[in-house]
Amino acid sequence: MARRAKIVATLGPALDDREKLRAAIEAGIDVVRLNFSHGDHDTHARRLETVLELGARLGRNVGSLADLQGPKMRLGLMPDDGLEIETGSEVYLLPGVEQLEDYESEGLKALPVVYDALADDVEPGALLLIDDGSLRLVASRVENGTVRARVVAGGVAKSRKGLNLPGVAVSAACLTDKDLEDLKFAMELGADWVALSFVRGPDDIIDVRNRIHALGGESPVIAKLERPEAIERLTDIIDVTDAVMVARGDLGVEIGPERVPAIQKEIIAEANAESRPVITATEMLDSMISSPRPTRAEASDVANAIFDGTDAVMLSGETAAGAFPVEAVRTMARIVEVAERSPHLIHPSPPPHSELSVPKVVSQSAVQVARDVRATAIVVFSMTGWSVQLVSKCRPEMPLVGLTPSDRARRRTSMMWGTEAALVPMKDRAQELLEAAERVLLDGNWAAYGDVIVLVTGPPGSLGGTSRIWVHRIGDQIVS
Secondary structure, eight states: OOSSSSSEEEOSGGSSHHHHHHHHHTTTTTTEEEEEEESHHHHHHHEEEEEEHHHHHOOOOEEEEEOOOOOOOBOOBBTTOOOOEOOEEEEEETTOOOOSSEEEEEEEEEEEEEEEHHHHHTTTTTTTEETTTTEEEEEEEEETTEEEEEEOEEEEEEEEEEEEEOOOOOOOOOOOHHHHHHHHHHHEEEEEHHEEEESHHHHHHHHHHHHHHHTTTTEEEEEEEEEHHHHHHHHHHHHHHHHEEEEEEHHHHHHGGGGGGHHHHHHHHHHTTTTTOEEEEETTTTTGGTTOOOOOOHHHHHHHHHTOOOOOEEHHHHHHTOOOOHHHHHHHHHHHHHHHTTTOOOOOOOGGGGGGGGHHHHHHHHHHHHHHOSSSEEEEEEESSSSHHHHTTTTOOOOOOEEESSSHHHHGGGGTEEEHHHHHEOOSSSHHHHHHHHHHHHTSOOOOOTOEEEEEEETTSSSSSSEEEEEEETTTTOOO
């Protein structure tokens, strides 16, 4: 059985070489991430165009994810070698400043912060973490639009490093002016998914979805869960979002790394119960940025996400800026494949029947029927990909093939666990659907003559309403 969990890989300079990108796609990339925290629009467009061209040549269904930066708090530009701040000293943080002419103020070292409302959000006693907590400061005084802070763990403050405020309710809107420009561009580019950073509640998801529709787009939204407020409102967020990402980097800084493993399991379980795809992300194979091999702990981390029931695992700096991007993809694919063969792999339990819609009941029943008749494959005809996702969440043992007349829907399925997909024209009759399913399965070597298959669909020729299951033996006469 081929690998079922999907691999999301971040594009960047490390994969700008065409042959490296080709090798990485062959090694197992299913979805490419365009990280709008870095790079300009022209660069993102060029990279995605190359991905789609290579994917078509290689016969790989590769989707795209536009990841909006959000109100990320960062330091501005620092001196080339950074600025040493000593433990026990005090520093000034100057909000809304990109760069300073003089990195001293009133005899203290000064740090520019690219966030206008820092002095409004922070109160004396607040903890400020720089560079994922490598530098730790405590606010001692807030006045005249600046923050004075005592350094409790010093080091070198470098350009563009992130700033976190654990326990502080940040006032910044979820979508910045930059995000709105990037979102418009992502819709023009045809991004298959949009990831929203620093989600705090369901209203953030509803807002970005309305903006996507206003731009004429239809991309589903991924809620990045990296704030304590999001964990507190997890159920409400999952109810309105299309998918979630366990964004463990900022989440670990905000709530403490010791809490992340349990919260990861909680998020994955909740998402699976509601049939939402879930991506596990951040530092999965981080050492492979500079090493051709991962640590044992990293291999265990990837495998554990598979055991938890994640739909996809993500590579960030490993493929964007690492020295071994192809090896990172290849290594992640091997770890996933071995984990999926493990007897310790437990697929998520379906939610109680009382909570299920008709399409969910049909999807679960189709998978059970496929097991009972020992079907070789399940085929799902879907206009949007939603029905394919429902069946995917029931974790069928046999291949799951989505048929759709929409190229956007086909690429969208690249995020969905255990799913292959193919384009077929719109079919108005059941007989035509079965004939198309036979052709696709035979041409793709997913089944052979005499094999039993299960087909899931709604009324032929209509949109929505997953309601029908057919059991068919390939080669038998098809009667309309």
